[in-house]
Amino acid sequence: MPKTYAFFDTLLITWYLRHKRELPWRATKDPYKIWLSEIMLQQTRVVQGLPYYLKFIEAYPTVKDLAEAPESDVLKLWQGLGYYSRARNLHATAKMVSNEMNGIFPKTYKNLLKLKGVGDYTASAIASICFDEPEAVVDGNVYRVISRIFGIKTPINSTSGQKKFKELAQNLIDKNQPGTYNQAIMEFGAQYCVPQNPDCENCIFKNMCAAFQTETVSNLPVKIKAKPVKRRYFNYLVILANNERTILQQRLGKGIWHKLYEFPLIETLDEINLNELIALPEFHKQTKDLNIESVVLYNEKAVIHKLSHQHLNTRFWIVETSHLKKQAAVGEHDVSISEIDNYAVPVLIENFVSEFFENYG
């Protein structure tokens, strides 16, 4: 190992012990709690995930409690955190561990990797934190810290980059305290070696940081450009029967929000007006058994709901009817307005519901 690596881990851990945040999952080695926190924090900031972690631990103190819950409850509790496949895989894995593994989590990196929703990062985190296995985590923080200190320009989202960074990280880890080391490098990236305008002048690695020496900090890490954002046009049919009942539709296709609920949706290639809406075959299909009294556009100015790779240009159409259809289609639920809150819905829908039904109770 090159000489410059020699005290890297010691410096890092010393910094960590002085500056680390006190977080609930840092006060335990319970694999269930570590696993839960790691799944929640995938692509998610600590401050955003923390309240969800507390809710989940309260609702499901053990993996058995989580396993015995209906998936719909788990999704509802996850509502708003995003990347909902995490919640579905979380629940599937809880059932697997509870039912097939006697409630005991695997104790090795290799076996942890077999769990649904557990990839290289999460398996490394659990193995090191709970079982002292020296397996290096490589998350967004680690990519940033390592690329800067060692001046590595390989794109972090290329296959060769992932291999290279994992290898280097594995050489850096403190094998005597791998869990502490792994958390230290992530915390250092999150709190000090931040993406924008890090305080390099006062950094403990100032003298060995390749990026600082060559003034390339702002260029690292290198990342292959993301695809342009896609624009989509959503028309939601908010069907109101006697101002008391409505229809929710579960998303069961391939795309976003799988298994979450929304109002009946008509997606178009552009923004449409009332005449265009009611002329659509889909509109007739969605409303054929209704006795429509009126169709009114709720928001002339579309809500632009922003996801990482999509901007959803959304308008809500209020469809008043004297009754709801009798025969529900697949995934369709006839619900009273007060029951909407029981369903897991995307933030886009939650925002509309809380605004529109504010005065309904």
Add this chain to the structure above:
DNA sequence: AACACGGGGCG
């Protein structure tokens, strides 16, 4: 190897 998958926060 590329792509899909949420939502929020920051400059």
Add this chain to the structure above:
DNA sequence: CGCCCAGTGTT
């Protein structure tokens, strides 16, 4: 408006 966040699974 673009970038990033304690990444993983599918194609």
